[in-house]
Amino acid sequence: MPEKLGAFYTGQYRNLFLECGYGAAEIEARVQHTWNELFEGNEDTRIYYEAGDDKAYFLDTGNLDVRTEGMSYGMMIAVQMDRKDVFDRLWKWTMDHMYMTDGLHAGYFAWSCSTDGSRNANGPAPDGEEFFALALLFASHRWQEGPPPFDYGKQARDLLRTCIHKGENGDGYPMWNPDNKLIKFIPDCEFSDPSYHLPHFYELFALYAYAEDRAFWKQAATASREYLKISCHPVTGLAPEYAHYDGTPNNDKGYGHFFSDSYRVACNVGLDWEWFRGDAWEVEETNKLQSFFADKQPDDYRRYTVSGEPFEEKSLHPVGLIATNAMASLAADGPHARANVELLWNTPVRTGVRRYYDNCLYMFAMLALSGKYRIWLPNKFSDKE
Numbered sequence: 432m433p434e435k436l437g438a439f440y441t442g443q444y445r446n447l448f449l450e451c452g453y454g455a456a457e458i459e460a461r462v463q464h465t466w467n468e469l470f471e472g473n474e475d476t477r478i479y480y481e482a483g484d485d486k487a488y489f490l491d492t493g494n495l496d497v498r499t500e501g502m503s504y505g506m507m508i509a510v511q512m513d514r515k516d517v518f519d520r521l522w523k524w525t526m527d528h529m530y531m532t533d534g535l536h537a538g539y540f541a542w543s544c545s546t547d548g549s550r551n552a553n554g555p556a557p558d559g560e561e562f563f564a565l566a567l568l569f570a571s572h573r574w575q576e577g578p579p580p581f582d583y584g585k586q587a588r589d590l591l592r593t594c595i596h597k598g599e600n601g602d603g604y605p606m607w608n609p610d611n612k613l614i615k616f617i618p619d620c621e622f623s624d625p626s627y628h629l630p631h632f633y634e635l636f637a638l639y640a641y642a643e644d645r646a647f648w649k650q651a652a653t654a655s656r657e658y659l660k661i662s663c664h665p666v667t668g669l670a671p672e673y674a675h676y677d678g679t680p681n682n683d684k685g686y687g688h689f690f691s692d693s694y695r696v697a698c699n700v701g702l703d704w705e706w707f708r709g710d711a712w713e714v715e716e717t718n719k720l721q722s723f724f725a726d727k728q729p730d731d732y733r734r735y736t737v738s739g740e741p742f743e744e745k746s747l748h749p750v751g752l753i754a755t756n757a758m759a760s761l762a763a764d765g766p767h768a769r770a771n772v773e774l775l776w777n778t779p780v781r782t783g784v785r786r787y788y789d790n791c792l793y794m795f796a797m798l799a800l801s802g803k804y805r806i807w808l809p810n811k812f813s814d815k816e
């Protein structure tokens with residue numbers, strides 16, 4: 432692959448485990464072993480469950496429900512691992528049970544269902560839609576289009592169109608604010624969740640969405656990179672779970688601190704740097720985060736204010752935090768980058784009832800740090816196009 436194909440696109444996927452001295456064969460085996468634990472393992476570790484002949488779901492084992500978050504994560508993991516069988520089962524369950532055809536949020540997916548497919552809510556959570564869209568675009572390239580609902584590319588483009596145009600006819604709300612181009616926490620609110628900001632996804636939507644939507648996605652990528660700068664604390668690097676459009680924490684319902692949702696910011700910033708060298712700030716940000724956690728032990732991770740004051744409350748997902756801090760090393764160049772990768776390597780997947788969220792983040796980090804979290808799309812970065 433040419434060294435530099437476009438303005439930002441790196442075309443490179445570092446294998447940080449290899450850089451840390453682990454062997455290529457053991458890295459391959461570890462990634463596969465992690466897959467096995469999540470998708471085929473015993474009840475202590477698995478989160479993937481088949482349902483009938485053609486469907487499957489990811490179970491949020493802590494909340495005993497099926498979430499668009501988990502379904503879309505499962506599809507992204509499956510397409511990275513080239514497992515069309517698993518991907519199709521997850522997508523079929525999603526379309527059969529979560530897709531809403533009527534009501535205020537028609538065209539989106541109900542964010543939480545029971546394992547029997549009945550809905551717990553009739554509203555969406557936009558982080559699911561954005562992961563569905565990119566996973567579907569990748570599937571379209573890896574496996575070609577099939578009959579509906581496996582016409583992956585069309586499904587992705589239709590969904591992206593809904594996400595930014597819904598409401599133009601007074602029929603609901605878009606997931607992105609049309610003026611500031613920021614993703615909302617839910618369509619019918621006007622604040623955000625820093626961990627939903629995926630500028631590296633939007634760069635790809637800007638190339639593969641319907642032509643008339645591409646300019647929006649390019650603007651969204653820029654807006655999200657700027658938003659991350661104002662929503663992450665300038666000293667600690669910590670982001671709140673929810674934040675206002677000016678970047679200040681939104682603590683109206685107690686989500687204005689660094690807790691579960693926030694962990695994903697490190698992954699997203701790291702992967703944006705890996706795929707696109709999104710912004711030099713991403714290096715500073717990941718260095719700050721890793722410095723903040725350098726003197727903290729995983730068994731004593733807490734909820735923190737964004738300025739770093741600990742609460743009594745322990746982290747609900749310490750293994751997930753180990754994973755995201757490790758994935759930060761895709762961008763970090765400070766003294767803690769290597770130790771964070773090694774800490775993940777030396778940490779097993781989580782067992783027990785809270786394992787779902789931790790192990791989703793763990794699998795993403797395993798893929799990313801072994802150079803296997805890749806862009807699966809035709810090359811549109813070439814100067815010739």
Ligand SMILES: O[C@@H]1[C@@H](O)[C@H](O[C@@H]2CO[C@@H](O[C@@H]3CO[C@@H](O[C@@H]4CO[C@@H](O)[C@H](O)[C@H]4O)[C@H](O)[C@H]3O)[C@H](O)[C@H]2O)OC[C@H]1O
Pocket residue numbers: 491493494498500542552553554555556557558559617691692747787788
């Ligand atoms: O009626 C509406 C509700 O429909 C609306 O629902 C919100 C939809 O988004 C939900 O956010 C998802 C769940 O939490 C995040 O991840 C969790 C992180 O902590 C882990 O312990 C857990 O396992 C994870 O799932 C996801 O990123 C989101 O997709 C939110 O919780 C609902 O409140 O809310 C407003 C009502 O008026």
